[in-house]
Amino acid sequence: MNKDSQLNFWNMSWRGYIDDKNASLFCEAHPYIINSHGIWEVSSYKQRGMSFWEYPLPNLMIMIFSTFVIWRLLDISCNKIGIPIPRFTYTMIAGVILGQTCHLSNKSWLHQIYFPHDNRAKIPETLAAFGFLTYWFLKGVTMDAGMPFRMEKKSGVIGFTTMFVPLICGNSLFRWRKRNGNLSLITTEYRLVIFFQSISAFTSIDTLLKDLEIKHSEFGRIALSGAMTTDIMGFVVTFLNAIYWEGYYGVTQTICFCVFAAFLIFVVRPAMYWMIKQTPEGRPVKDSYIYSILALAFFSFQVFDKIHLFGPAGSFALGLSVPNGYPLGTTLVQKFESFNLGAILPLFSSLSMMQVDFLWLLKECGNVLRMEGQLYEVISFILFLNASKFIASTVAAYASKMPLRDSIALALVLSNKSIFEIAYFSYAVEIKRIRPEVFTILATFILLNSIFIPMALELVHDPTKRFKCYRRRDLIILKDGAELQCLVCVYKPDHITSMINLLEAFKLSKESPMACNILHLIELVGQASPMFISHQLQKPEPGSTSCSDNVINSFRRFHKQFFENTSLDIFTSISMSKHMHEDICWLALSKSLSLIVLPFHRTWSADRSTIVSNDDKLRMLNINVLKRAPCSVGIFIYRKPIVEFHMTEYHSKICLVFNGGKEDREALAITNRMRQRGKRLSVTIIRFVPTLSEVENHEWEQSFKMTNLKDIVTNITGSNVNENDDNVTYMDRAVSDGSETSKILREMARDYDLFIVGRGSGIGTEVTSGICEWTEFDELGPIGDFLASHEYPSRASVLVVRKQEYIHHTQSQKKYI
Secondary structure (H helix, E strand, O other): OOHHHOOOOOOOOOOOOEEOOOOEEOOOOOOOOOOOOHHHHHHHHHHHOOOHHHOHHHHHHHHHHHHHHHHHHHHHHHHHHOOOOOHHHHHHHHHHHHHHHHOOOOOOHHHHHHOOOOOOOOHHHHHHHHHHHHHHHHHHHHOOOOHHHHOOHHHHHHHHHHHHHHHHHHHHHHHHHHHHOOOOOOHHHHHHHHHHHHOOOHHHHHHHHHHOOOOOOHHHHHHHHHHHHHHHHHHHHHHHHHHHHHOHHHHHHHHHHHHHHHHHHHHHHHHHHHHHHOOOOOOOOOHHHHHHHHHHHHHHHHHHHHOOOOHHHHHHHHHHHOOOOOOHHHHHHHHHHHHHHHHHHHHHHHHHHOOOOHHHHHHHHHHHHOOOHHHHHHHHHHHHHHHHHHHHHHHHHHHOOOOHHHHHHHHHHHOOOOHHHHHHHHHHHHOOOOOHHHHHHHHHHHHHHHHHHHHHHHHHOOHHHOOOEOOOOOOOOOOOOOOEEEEEEEOOOHHHHHHHHHHHHOOOEOOEOEEEEEEEEEEOOOOOOOEEEEOOOOOOOOOOOOOOHHHHHHHHHHHHHOOOOEEEEEEEEEEOHHHHHHHHHHHHHHOOOOEEEEEOOEEEOOOOOOEEEEOHHHHHHHHHHHHHOOOEEEEEEOOOOOOOOOOOOOOEEEEEEOOOOHHHHHHHHHHHHHHOOOOOEEEEEEEEEEOOOHHHHHHHHHHHOOOOHHHHHHHHHOHHHHOOHHHEEEEEEEEOOHHHHHHHHHHOOOOOOEEEEEOOOOOOOOOOOOOHHHOOOHHHHHHHHHHHOOOOOOOOEEEEEEOOOEOOOOOOOOOOO
16 A cells, blocks of 8 residues: 555545545555456456456446436436426435445445445546536636625625524534533534534535526525625634634634635736636637636645645635636536536535445434434434524524515525535545544435425425515616616617617706616527627627627717716627526626616508518517516517607607506606606606596595595605606596597597506506407507507507516515505
């Protein structure tokens, strides 16, 4: 045995290692043959011949193949049944199956393959460690390093409470047990259990949310922010413990970490942005950049290993310094994630679970009934910690005005344990901080946790609320002078002029600023990869033409006119049409926007005689956005310019159809923004009042709390609404059914440049009875559909507004007023 052959990369598994008082060593013969001589091996070498599985390369291939087959069969079977279990859990179960099968007989050929006790090199363990290292590095790449700085107070409080309460409760219980009896666990084991049951590892939470397809949701953002808070606190607690328990060495360790963090922030991250700027739009990242980043990842591992920290955490920290998204982060993920998750990483989790001694665990179950032994001590301690953590998370989330069901779901997510915990506990066995028996208990708990947490989430959490918000992003709640943050979507070149004209209709001033985010949507064709380009970071290659040149140049000219009162960010999304709405909703959610403006899918000729285009894909995109949008949405039907600056005497006329619904209030907020433009724009607000009996009419008026339309509008929009009363006209029209409503609207067809209406305006009342049955496009609502129809004799543009559906902690939806 060669003592110099200690596994320096990462002593992940103790399979076949020889225990030494000083270190965990493994035997390795030099030189050794990697592959066999084929089927003639035994006949040619007779007594000296070896079975093919005894060679490192065939042994590695058998390990990978067997693990892959088992976890894929489990995955397919559970998906057919409908059991929501994450991929990592299948790989753990595969390791349990292989480990227990091999232990049926210590002399079987299966045992020789999976548990060799000879001088073979430990290739599977090294490759598995490499897989986890790559996995954790890529998790850092996909994570937004700026999240802690944009974290809402609610997420920070939830994350702090989630870790602080079980940390205090766990230490209190440990001290009580230490004073009142003999402990079967050593102090180091207790400290590790308390620490890892208190934190909610970001990588574990991120993997779970990704498997459940709720990562890019308001719920997912809060969960990830809470996990990030516990991770930050975890780093602080780690170094405080190091300083407290190890004195000078702990201080040195902390200083080294701070120097490394400063190197990443001030050297590595600016270098990453330089790489992005050197990559032209639509072009791949240079291989030399990719290789240099990978080299830095393994250098970071070595740095952490040298200062006796968990080595893969160094690679994760480097991954955080890589700007997430296209092109650099996306390229790294596309190149390495698929192969790593499909082949190498399953080997890691399987090898870890093969070390679990279930026979010992079954023998210990008897002691649990007598409330004694290691198993009882660990399980009771873990259950106490998890109960305190679950209660603390639920109370903190509910106190932050999340619905009770979602508060419980969030507590379940933050209680999830996965690959990170398995990795560190395996590492802790190698450095002799915990014993294999304790690892068996902890690994079994993690396996059960990863099985039942997703099942419980399936019962508690509604995945259809992917992009629903827990705080209002209504336009009506924006105060006077608050910045309007909107997302304007451009699907075709024809939409550029219409969207710019709509933006010009808003009053853009110091008192009413606007943050414009422009998203150019391009359908992905062929086998190319989807891309999301930020034109603030990437520039086109000199001499080349960007796919979004027209959009960029047009909106930048618009920005020059109002640059003092408007900020502009331009993005391009190249993806399949059925996934475009995901990019729109994700961008609106991540930037906390208040309004999304979408173009209508149908356009007509100038004389309204023929349909120029009718894009069903664009219509489905609009419908999907309406279903999932985290903020208010406007669908814009463009027929003529709203504001014509080249005509100095031109007077724009806007008509708001206001029937008192929640979406009419959003339409009123938009109209109020435009109304403040001044004398060049006038507004007419019309309300249709059903002609009912006196009792019913009294109930209708009481639903508004006031009888005068002007008073209603003033009460909703605020006291400043009456500054320009000369330019605002209020009209009440009594109607008995939808036909009278349509007749009045026809009479007004040629009097206005823009109609604004809420999608749900008048629904459920006599105002729309009759015309609801003739609605062609449900996404516009009955009145919006009528105004946008081919038969409506007007060239006025139409803006249909739909209000954001946010999740209230007492009710998920509110009825129309």
